[in-house]
Amino acid sequence: NAEYMGAGDIVSRPCAQTGKNLRVEHYIEAFQQGANAAFNMLGKLVPYDSVPFFWSRQWDQSVGYTGFQENFDDVYIDGNLDELKFIALYLKENRVVAASSMGRSPALMIINQALRLGLMPSAQEIKSGKFDLEALRLSLIHI
Numbered sequence: 001n002a003e004y005m006g007a008g009d010i011v012s013r014p015c016a017q018t019g020k021n022l023r024v025e026h027y028i029e030a031f032q033q034g035a036n037a038a039f040n041m042l043g044k045l046v047p048y049d050s051v052p053f054f055w056s057r058q059w060d061q062s063v064g065y066t067g068f069q070e071n072f073d074d075v076y077i078d079g080n081l082d083e084l085k086f087i088a089l090y091l092k093e094n095r096v097v098a099a100s101s102m103g104r105s106p107a108l109m110i111i112n113q114a115l116r117l118g119l120m121p122s123a124q125e126i127k128s129g130k131f132d133l134e135a136l137r138l139s140l141i142h143i
Helices: 027-041 104-118 124-127 133-141
Strands: 052-057 059-065 074-080 084-094 095-102
Touching: 027 052, 052 104, 059 104, 074 124, 084 104, 084 124, 095 104, 095 124, 104 133
Parallel strands: none
Antiparallel strands: 052 059, 059 095, 074 084, 084 095
8 A cells, every 4th residue: 555654573574576465574675675664755655676685693693694585406615614604695596596694794785786687697597507696796796
């Protein structure tokens, strides 16, 4: 309803990537929703296309997640699980649909933006070893 707007980590909102309603209980989501609601209240009509993102810090380790998918076909690991420095890319139907990481937070933010813009390499490219995070980062700079 255009007469009512809500924002915050208790708000359920449509996910631009899946079309399903979801609620992300994290303060970053609350900030992003608040800014988006303010633009729309001012008549700017800005769509909310943010890809869900959250992080948590437990026992001196940070874990982050971006994307949204209820299931996936495969997981590709870039990095070292034993050292807790990795990115896990969740793959479905030849696409990256989500990612999680430990010890590589900046990489997760690059993937977040690439997911939002539809610029992630295909699952086939990733599995064949063509995943180049630095090249992906540089491609985002020129947009």
